[in-house]
Amino acid sequence: MKLNFFILVVQCAFFMQIKYAYADVQGTSVSLRADNFSHIEFKRIKSSHYVFNNNQLKVAVEGSASFLMKPFDDVELINRVSFKWRSKGVPEIKNALHEESRAGDDAVFKLGLLLSGEDSFPNLLLPSWMKRVEKNLHHPSNSMIYLVANAKHISGQRWVNPYNKRITMIAANNAVDDKGWKTSSYRFDAPVDVVALWLMSDGDNTDSAFTVHIKDIIIE
Numbered sequence: 378m379k380l381n382f383f384i385l386v387v388q389c390a391f392f393m394q395i396k397y398a399y400a401d402v403q404g405t406s407v408s409l410r411a412d413n414f415s416h417i418e419f420k421r422i423k424s425s426h427y428v429f430n431n432n433q434l435k436v437a438v439e440g441s442a443s444f445l446m447k448p449f450d451d452v453e454l455i456n457r458v459s460f461k462w463r464s465k466g467v468p469e470i471k472n473a474l475h476e477e478s479r480a481g482d483d484a485v486f487k488l489g490l491l492l493s494g495e496d497s498f499p500n501l502l503l504p505s506w507m508k509r510v511e512k513n514l515h516h517p518s519n520s521m522i523y524l525v526a527n528a529k530h531i532s533g534q535r536w537v538n539p540y541n542k543r544i545t546m547i548a549a550n551n552a553v554d555d556k557g558w559k560t561s562s563y564r565f566d567a568p569v570d571v572v573a574l575w576l577m578s579d580g581d582n583t584d585s586a587f588t589v590h591i592k593d594i595i596i597e
Contacts, residue, residue: 404457404597407447407574409434414445414576415513417506422581434576434591436486438468442579444489448513452493453571453596459562460594461554462486462526466587468580473529479539483583486526486561486591487546489575494519516572523575524549526561533563558592571596 407413411429418424424443428435434445468483475481494517503511520543528548530536538544549561574596578589 404459404595407594407596408432409592409594414447415509416443417446417509418443419506420504425578425580432592436578436589436591438578438580438588439586440580440584442483442577442581444575444577444579446510446513446573446575448515448573449571450515452516454568455490455565455571455596456568457562457564457597458488458490458524458595459560460486460488460526461558461560461592462589463558464527464587464589466585467527468585468587469583470529473534473536476529477536477539480582482539483579483581483585484523484525484528484577485587485589486576486578487523488526488549488594489577490522490524490569490571491518491573491575492520492522493517493570493572514573518572519543521545521575522547522569523577524561524563526559527551 409429409432416424416427419442422443423439423441425441426437427443427445428437462485464485467485470476470481470483491514523538523544523546525546525548528534528546530548532548532550534548536546538546547563549563552560554560576591578587580586
């Protein structure tokens with residue numbers, strides 16, 4: 378009787394581990410709907426064209442740049458991010474060195490994580506787009522991480538954004554599935570506190586034109 382009870386306890390523990398492991402893999406899916414994001418545009422830069430359809434995002438870039446922003450009601454602790462994408466064309470970035478410069482600071486898609494911080498980005502004369510970002514945030518942020526798809530850098534490599542030293546760029550991992558979608562992902566060594574998501578495809582610095590589709594953005 379005692380042996381049977383012990384076996385039952387072990388079996389329950391095993392299935393609970395499977396359950397939690399599966400839940401961790403699943404994570405939280407980000408709903409790709411127009412009413413879930415704000416479109417932030419830059420002054421004097423042509424905006425990229427974002428279209429939502431059937432929980433997917435299509436971005437048309439023609440030497441343009443703008444981004445979508447989703448603030449979180451609460452600070453989210455994030456361990457891993459993944460998303461699927463496919464594109465027709467890519468930005469004309471020559472190599473990793475070019476990618477680190479302002480002239481090559483474009484991406485077929487980059488997912489930004491605005492990190493929790495005591496003060497917002499310091500700037501005495503904030504541009505209008507930054508004022509809109511601050512207005513939309515529910516929690517302050519003073520730094521940011523970009524997970525870059527199809528980067529010229531090796532997966533996992535980091536570099537400082539050429540426009541703002543408080544922004545860290547990270548080359549995401551890429552894989553191709555059997556339907557032509559590439560899966561980009563990144564797992565942090567330690568969880569990060571995130572107050573907002575930032576979705577962006579841009580070609581203004583390289584004067585590039587391309588179209589990209591995004592789906593299945595998962596945060597864990």
